[in-house]
Amino acid sequence: QVRLVESGGGLVQAGGSLRLSCAASGSTSSLKGMGWYRQVPGKQRELVALLTSGGSTNYLDSVKGRFTISGDNAKNTVYLQMNSLKAEDTAVYYCNAYRMTPFYNYWGQGTQVTVSS
Numbered sequence: 001q002v003r004l005v006e007s008g009g010g011l012v013q014a015g016g017s018l019r020l021s022c023a024a025s026g027s028t029s030s031l032k033g034m035g036w037y038r039q040v041p042g043k044q045r046e047l048v049a050l051l052t053s054g055g056s057t058n059y060l061d062s063v064k065g066r067f068t069i070s071g072d073n074a075k076n077t078v079y080l081q082m083n084s085l086k087a088e089d090t091a092v093y094y095c096n097a098y099r100m101t102p103f104y105n106y107w108g109q110g111t112q113v114t115v116s117s
Helices: none
Strands: 002-007 010-013 018-026 033-039 046-052 057-059 067-072 077-082 091-100 103-107 111-116
Touching (some): 002 103, 018 033, 018 091, 033 067, 033 077, 046 067, 057 067
Parallel strands (some): 010 111
Antiparallel strands (some): 002 018, 018 077, 046 057, 067 077, 091 103
């Protein structure tokens, strides 16, 4: 099993910054990658940023240039640095980790990010 615990959410003014952290524990050696999703009420959960075990990254178009995903392998932790935050970034942010054999998604409990405008 893999357990994911997010932290770092909060309330911030538009234009400000936050850094989210996700600590993974358990059978982390089986993971193919980790990422961050976000969701607002009534909307589809969307991928914000992805970091694969090979080090490649992928970002939602609307956050490119503002958000950066990174990881600390020794600590089994992934981060999402969010700069130049906008009101439309307000959402619950979820850490995700996945394995391929067999395929399975693990999810954190979510952390609220609220950006005031």
